[in-house]
């Protein structure tokens with residue numbers, strides 16, 4: 001991979017996947033129904049103003065339906081929400097059927113029991129290769145610090161281990 005040969009998508013995915021992330025759900029109400037995607041690319045960007053970002057693939061069929069909404073929810077999934085993450089991250093029509101969710105008055109869709117959530121609007125969308133970096137302004141947020149997060153690493157789901165005791 002250091003030979004100057006073109007980088008293969010498989011190699012990129014494997015090496016990108018060495019960086020552990022959480023898993024978020026980016027979702028809103030479209031014609032009264034929840035629509036959303038799972039995204040491991042969520043990252044906090046700025047404190048003042050409060051901004052976060054998600055990288056969205058150009059192939060996404062859901063993002064064009066979300067991006068014009070006045071408010072979009074971003075839920076950080078908990079360790080107990082692996083099934084919800086898999087379901088919402090799959091290319092299937094009924095993603096929210098078995099996932100408890102709620103809509104805010106502004107039309108964001110948030111996953112019930114998530115350890116953290118943000119209610120956002122789209123601030124900027126910056127083209128970057130085969131994805132867009134979507135910068136969101138945060139209008140409301142909350143955290144449940146005692147709910148452990150779901151971890152995405154090496155293409156699989158993991159949980160945080162309690163810290164080892166010093167001998």
Ligand SMILES: Cc1cc2nc3c(=O)[nH]c(=O)nc-3n(C[C@H](O)[C@H](O)[C@H](O)COP(=O)(O)O)c2cc1C
Nearest residue numbers: 037038039040041055056057060061062063089090
């Ligand atoms: C663990 C996981 C992480 C994902 N992260 C992203 C991401 O950061 N950005 C993205 O555009 N899609 C991501 N996806 C894919 C989307 O959730 C979704 O499957 C994709 O947008 C296709 O669905 P759509 O056509 O309804 O948009 C991820 C999927 C999984 C399972």
